[in-house]
Amino acid sequence: MATAAAHRPAHADGTAHMDAAAYEAVFDAAVAADERIEPRDWMPDAYRATLVRQIAQHAHSEIIGMQPEANWITRAPSLRRKAILMAKVQDEAGHGLYLYSAAETLGTSRDELLDKLHTGRQKYSSIFNYPTLTWADVGAIGWLVDGAAITNQVPLCRCSYGPYARAMVRICKEESFHQRQGYELLMTLSHGTPEQHAMAQDAVDRWWWPSLMMFGPPDDESAHSAQSMAWKIKRHSNDELRQRFVDICVPQAESLGLTLPDPDLTWNEERGHYDFGPIDWTEFRDVLKGNGPCNEQRLTQRRRAHDDGAWVRDAAAAYAAKHNATGTADASARTAGGPSADQTDENGKA
Amino acid sequence: MTATLHTTAALALGDDALVLSHRLGEWAGHAPVLEEEVALANIALDLLGQARVLLSMVGDEDELAYLREERAFRNLQLVEQPNGDFAHTIARQLYFSTYQRLLYTHLAAADGEFAGLAAKAVKEVAYHQDHAEQWTLRLGDGTDVSHERMQRACRTLWRFTGEMFQPVEGLDIDWTGIKTAWLESVGDILRRATLDIPEGPQAGAWTAGAGRQGLHTESFGRMLAEMQHLHRSHPGASW
Ligand SMILES: [Fe+2]
Ligand SMILES: [Fe+2]
Numbered sequence: 001m002a003t004a005a006a007h008r009p010a011h012a013d014g015t016a017h018m019d020a021a022a023y024e025a026v027f028d029a030a031v032a033a034d035e036r037i038e039p040r041d042w043m044p045d046a047y048r049a050t051l052v053r054q055i056a057q058h059a060h061s062e063i064i065g066m067q068p069e070a071n072w073i074t075r076a077p078s079l080r081r082k083a084i085l086m087a088k089v090q091d092e093a094g095h096g097l098y099l100y101s102a103a104e105t106l107g108t109s110r111d112e113l114l115d116k117l118h119t120g121r122q123k124y125s126s127i128f129n130y131p132t133l134t135w136a137d138v139g140a141i142g143w144l145v146d147g148a149a150i151t152n153q154v155p156l157c158r159c160s161y162g163p164y165a166r167a168m169v170r171i172c173k174e175e176s177f178h179q180r181q182g183y184e185l186l187m188t189l190s191h192g193t194p195e196q197h198a199m200a201q202d203a204v205d206r207w208w209w210p211s212l213m214m215f216g217p218p219d220d221e222s223a224h225s226a227q228s229m230a231w232k233i234k235r236h237s238n239d240e241l242r243q244r245f246v247d248i249c250v251p252q253a254e255s256l257g258l259t260l261p262d263p264d265l266t267w268n269e270e271r272g273h274y275d276f277g278p279i280d281w282t283e284f285r286d287v288l289k290g291n292g293p294c295n296e297q298r299l300t301q302r303r304r305a306h307d308d309g310a311w312v313r314d315a316a317a318a319y320a321a322k323h324n325a326t327g328t329a330d331a332s333a334r335t336a337g338g339p340s341a342d343q344t345d346e347n348g349k350a
Numbered sequence: 351m352t353a354t355l356h357t358t359a360a361l362a363l364g365d366d367a368l369v370l371s372h373r374l375g376e377w378a379g380h381a382p383v384l385e386e387e388v389a390l391a392n393i394a395l396d397l398l399g400q401a402r403v404l405l406s407m408v409g410d411e412d413e414l415a416y417l418r419e420e421r422a423f424r425n426l427q428l429v430e431q432p433n434g435d436f437a438h439t440i441a442r443q444l445y446f447s448t449y450q451r452l453l454y455t456h457l458a459a460a461d462g463e464f465a466g467l468a469a470k471a472v473k474e475v476a477y478h479q480d481h482a483e484q485w486t487l488r489l490g491d492g493t494d495v496s497h498e499r500m501q502r503a504c505r506t507l508w509r510f511t512g513e514m515f516q517p518v519e520g521l522d523i524d525w526t527g528i529k530t531a532w533l534e535s536v537g538d539i540l541r542r543a544t545l546d547i548p549e550g551p552q553a554g555a556w557t558a559g560a561g562r563q564g565l566h567t568e569s570f571g572r573m574l575a576e577m578q579h580l581h582r583s584h585p586g587a588s589w
């Protein structure tokens with residue numbers, strides 16, 4: 001933040017007593033000037049709540065998103081692919097860590113957020129409620145789901161809230177590895193045996209429409225969009241981002257030698273964009289409500305991992321208390337090394 | 351593939367790394383805390399990297415991993431043991447990483463064909479051992495429940511540890527020296543974790559050197575079935 005003193009009046013000298021309107025004016029000016037809001041800055045309660053909700057949902061999506069891909073780690077058909085996939089799933093855990101940390105800067109602990117996830121009070125991206133049925137789904141997820149995530153998230157690197165924006169810079173770099181690896185996996189299958197090609201086409205057929213739904217409801221039905229745009233948490237509307245994604249994917253699908261399952265996809269010279277067919281929002285709302293193919297399964301596995309791990313976390317806390325060390329998270333993070341784009345890169349090229 | 355001394359050793363060490371990496375990979379999405387998702391995956395990736403180098407010294411890494419039958423695998427029975435609870439995974443990791451660290455330290459210092467790999471691997475394995483040690487301390491000296499679970503895990507896996515000190519053809523190693531150092535190192539960690547050093551034998555009728563000769567435990571066949579299924583379903587395909 002360039003002019004910290006300007007929008008941190010209360011902390012700057014400890015004596016200033018401005019009224020709420022004055023704080024708000026300073027905050028608004030900072031946002032208008034494209035400055036970053038930092039954790040210690042004054043911010044409207046609703047801004048804080050919106051960020052917590054969005055960052056939490058994003059963090060939850062990262063960790064639930066590990067499941068459909070982890071489903072294939074033990075069956076990966078070559079050691080090179082196995083290394084890439086393990087590194088990818090590990091990256092997603094790392095993304096979860098960065099994002100829960102970003103939420104903590106807003107005064108909400110990871111435990112609190114996990115509890116909300118486990119009790120169904122907070123959501124994660126509905127895309128992960130679809131199953132990974134074949135190996136090609138790993139490629140389709142990388143290409144389309146990580147691809148859609150990047151389209152959504154690149155603008156968030158300029159989000160007005162500093163810690164979130166910085167987490168997104170790091171995350172987007174890794175997501176673009178994932179996207180390329182998924183694309184390359186599909187390319188190999190598409191040009192492989194007829195069975196492999198069919199597997200790739202089937203995966204794209206199943207993942208295309210749910211990927212388009214990842215951008216959220218159409219603009220005229222999006223509940224939070226306008227305020228988020230004003231706060232510069234969001235920079236583009238759902239429909240704009242969806243269109244951008246479609247425009248990127250169509251030529252990529254052609255290069256892959258695969259067909260996107262939409263007979264209405266056509267280039268519109270006038271608009272300078274691809275037109276595409278209607279999205280089945282009934283399905284979207286149904287999955288959102290909990291009736292997707294895997295909602296129950298994903299949440300059950302998440303709760304079970306958490307519950308089964310309770311005695312381990314208790315042990316770490318008890319040990320830390322006895323030995324005056326830091327808590328479990330700190331202690332294991334210290335030895336964990338951490339996810340790295342390097343590793344993905346290395347494995348990707350291996 | 352000709353069974354030279356060199357390939358026997360590369361297969362033994364490579365299969366250890368491959369199989370343990372696979373077991374650790376089974377934790378993905380199930381770990382007790384998010385930091386452990388990252389840590390266990392790190393270890394699994396290191397081991398997979400080692401396995402790929404070692405298997406490639408013998409032949410095509412994928413042919414070896416995906417097309418061999420169970421009886422042709424040369425890994426220790428210890429590394430194929432199912433994950434069990436987190437305590438079992440940590441005990442297995444403590445036993446194995448301590449062994450691997452000692453072994454690779456020797457191989458890195460010697461001048462043989464494994465020196466290059468061992469020099470790189472020994473750094474990775476030092477981290478694996480540290481990770482296992484930290485968790486052994488936390489679980490052993492944590493709560494009553496964790497102490498009990500960790501003690502049980504150490505005891506259950508103890509009888510698979512003797513196999514580690516059976517000579518591997520092609521490796522010029524002081525195996526008795528390694529065993530002494532291993533007992534000292536593991537013993538010290540267990541003591542600090544307030545755990546008893548298991549008293550039972552370090553080998554049973556089928557465990558002393560059995561894995562190295564291709565005799566495995568029942569769960570290993572199921573592990574391979576899962577691991578090899580897709581690759582074997584598409585003969586000749588590339589991935
Ligand atoms: Fe991610
Ligand atoms: Fe990703």
